[in-house]
Amino acid sequence: MSSQQLTLALSKGRIFEETLPLLEAAGIHVTEDPEKSRKLILATNDPDVRVIIVRASDVPTYVQYGAADFGVAGKDVLFEHGGAGLYQPIDLGIAKCRMSVAVSVGFDYATAVRQGARLRVATKYTETARQHFASKGVHIDLIKLYGSMELAPLVGLSDVIVDLVSTGNTLRANNLVEVEEIMDISSRLVVNQAALKLKRERLQPILQAFERASEGK
Ligand code: ATP
Numbered sequence: 001m002s003s004q005q006l007t008l009a010l011s012k013g014r015i016f017e018e019t020l021p022l023l024e025a026a027g028i029h030v031t032e033d034p035e036k037s038r039k040l041i042l043a044t045n046d047p048d049v050r051v052i053i054v055r056a057s058d059v060p061t062y063v064q065y066g067a068a069d070f071g072v073a074g075k076d077v078l079f080e081h082g083g084a085g086l087y088q089p090i091d092l093g094i095a096k097c098r099m100s101v102a103v104s105v106g107f108d109y110a111t112a113v114r115q116g117a118r119l120r121v122a123t124k125y126t127e128t129a130r131q132h133f134a135s136k137g138v139h140i141d142l143i144k145l146y147g148s149m150e151l152a153p154l155v156g157l158s159d160v161i162v163d164l165v166s167t168g169n170t171l172r173a174n175n176l177v178e179v180e181e182i183m184d185i186s187s188r189l190v191v192n193q194a195a196l197k198l199k200r201e202r203l204q205p206i207l208q209a210f211e212r213a214s215e216g217k
């Protein structure tokens with residue numbers, strides 16, 4: 001293990017799958033499948049490059065503290081984290097979706113907002129929701145959830161949810177409607193600021209390959 005050893009933080013699922021072709025473009029092949037193996041540290045064909053598998057929302061933390069030199073994280077996750085200690089050079093154009101406000105069919109969101117009603121907002125994305133409603137001048141009570149946000153309005157836990165939407169199928173299946181788009185989401189490459197300086201020689205070609213491979217996405 002040389003001092004130019006690189007550790008890349010990825011989450012299982014779509015980010016892992018969609019990052020593989022970018023790694024291939026940099027000549028890096030991950031030699032194990034995280035869906036089949038229980039290993040959290042995966043080797044690659046390059047003895048100096050390894051991949052660690054972490055929870056999507058933990059990627060910025062591993063990179064911030066230098067436990068990983070670089071990683072791939074959604075804008076949703078980066079917005080909640082705040083981005084401290086992270087250099088964000090490339091929008092990879094992968095794992096695209098949007099952050100939206102949704103309500104139960106029949107809930108009159110426009111009128112509630114116009115009348116200055118206090119809204120109960122259930123979400124995993126509390127920072128995003130806080131800033132969004134503050135910018136609209138809407139007062140909210142935030143209810144922090146860790147998953148299945150779609151359920152909250154259906155059982156009276158909240159008036160609205162703030163969640164990621166791609167096709168809208170999950171919303172439709174649960175009698176919810178998207179009433180406001182907050183931001184477009186895609187995944188970014190994030191790099192530890194110290195690693196960028198100390199491991200520039202090893203990192204630079206990989207960043208360039210990622211940039212070329214993600215152009216036009
Ligand atoms: P977990 O599923 O473990 O609770 P998570 O939902 O954050 O964590 P993923 O579902 O793998 O993890 O999502 C990872 C990233 O992919 C998200 O942070 C977001 O940027 C993006 N993403 C989430 N849902 C979608 C979607 N439906 N379509 C496209 N991209 C998505």
Ligand code: MG
Pocket residue numbers: none
């Ligand atoms: Mg998920």
